[in-house]
Amino acid sequence: GENVEQHPSTLSVQEGDSAVIKCTYSDSASNYFPWYKQELGKGPQLIIDIRSNVGEKKDQRIAVTLNKTAKHFSLHITETQPEDSAVYFCAASLDTGGFKTIFGAGTRLFVKA
Amino acid sequence: SAVISQKPSRDICQRGTSLTIQCQVDSQVTMMFWYRQQPGQSLTLIATANQGSEATYESGFVIDKFPISRPNLTFSTLTVSNMSPEDSSIYLCSVNSGAGELFFGEGSRLTVL
Numbered sequence: 560g561e562n563v564e565q566h567p568s569t570l571s572v573q574e575g576d577s578a579v580i581k582c583t584y585s586d587s588a589s590n591y592f593p594w595y596k597q598e599l600g601k602g603p604q605l606i607i608d609i610r611s612n613v614g615e616k617k618d619q620r621i622a623v624t625l626n627k628t629a630k631h632f633s634l635h636i637t638e639t640q641p642e643d644s645a646v647y648f649c650a651a652s653l654d655t656g657g658f659k660t661i662f663g664a665g666t667r668l669f670v671k672a
Numbered sequence: 673s674a675v676i677s678q679k680p681s682r683d684i685c686q687r688g689t690s691l692t693i694q695c696q697v698d699s700q701v702t703m704m705f706w707y708r709q710q711p712g713q714s715l716t717l718i719a720t721a722n723q724g725s726e727a728t729y730e731s732g733f734v735i736d737k738f739p740i741s742r743p744n745l746t747f748s749t750l751t752v753s754n755m756s757p758e759d760s761s762i763y764l765c766s767v768n769s770g771a772g773e774l775f776f777g778e779g780s781r782l783t784v785l
Contacts, residue, residue, distance in 0.1 A: 560731075591772040602676075602764055602776030603715070610772075648714060658772045660705075662715045 561586040563651050565663030572639050573671050580666045582649035583631040589651040591658065592625060592632050597646045597665075606647075607634070639670045674699055674767050676777035684783045685755055692751045693780045695765030700745035705766040705774070706738070715764065721748045755784045 562585040572578050584592075590611040595603035609616045609623045609632065616623050620639075625632040636643055649663040675698040685691050695704065703722055707715040718738055719727040727740040741749045752759050762779040769775065 593773060595774075600778070602766075602778050603774075604776070605773050608773065652772055654772060658768050658774075659717070659720075660772075660774055661717075664714045 561589055561651050561653070561659075561661040563649060563661050563663040565649050565666060567666060568664060569667045569669075571669040571671065574639060574641060576639055578634075578636045578639055578643070578668055578670075580634045580647055580649065580668075581631060582633070582651075582663050583629075584651040584661075585630070586651065586653065587627075587630060589653050591652040591654060592623070593650050593652065593660070594621075594623060594634050595648045595650065595662075597648065599645075603648055636668075639668075641670050641672050644668055644670045674701065674769070674775040676765055676767065676775055678765050678777035678780050680780055681778060682781040682783075684785060686785055687756055689755055690751055690753045691755065691782060692749050693763050693765070693782075695748045695750070695777060697746045697767055701767045702745070703768060704742065704748045705768070706740065706748075706750045707764040707766060707776075709762040709764060709779070711761070718750070718763075752782065755782075757784045760784045 565582045593608035596606045597603040620637045622635040647666045650660045652658045652660040677696045679694045706718040717730050718733045719729040721727045721740045721742040723742045739751045764779045765777040766774045
């Protein structure tokens with residue numbers, strides 16, 4: 560089955576700096592790669608996603624890149640703000656008529672003001 | 673999008689007892705997913721609940737321990753049976769947008785003494 564590895568487990572940056580979180584997946588058939596943000600006491604919420612027919616996607620300060628050959632994808636947050644502090648999960652999913660989503664271990668991001 | 677309500681939001685239970693968690697969605701969905709998030713950990717899929725059929729359990733999870741009901745297209749329950757302290761976790765209900773995105777409830781935080 561699919562296995563998703565995520566690094567680093569903890570990331571601390573200064574406000575205004577960039578943050579990068581990296582993930583690798585094992586199942587080359589996976590075709591959907593979402594990123595979720597989980598704030599304390601809440602359920603995860605999708606912040607950006609990318610599909611296997613796209614190499615890069617950007618939404619304001621957030622961007623995701625995908626390298627299908629190497630089976631890795633990354634989240635880039637620029638101009639970080641204190642409200643970006645949260646736990647971020649990458650995930651890999653395969654659409655077989657019903658998505659089964661496997662999550663990475665998570666990265667706890669601290670943005671210091 | 674989908675709005676998901678879970679009850680209870682948190683509970684403290686005694687060892688050996690059982691607790692049923694309810695999940696209500698504001699729209700009809702084919703599949704509902706139950707995840708477990710142990711303290712400081714990632715999300716692990718317990719089972720997929722389809723209306724009108726038995727739930728499909730992931731490796732390591734069995735129906736006797738985590739019975740699931742899915743009486744209609746907007747509601748599901750997960751029971752954690754014969755609880756032990758190792759069952760202390762956040763249990764999350766989730767639905768899929770149909771395009772891969774998962775929507776989560778706020779979670780049910782369970783502490784077993």
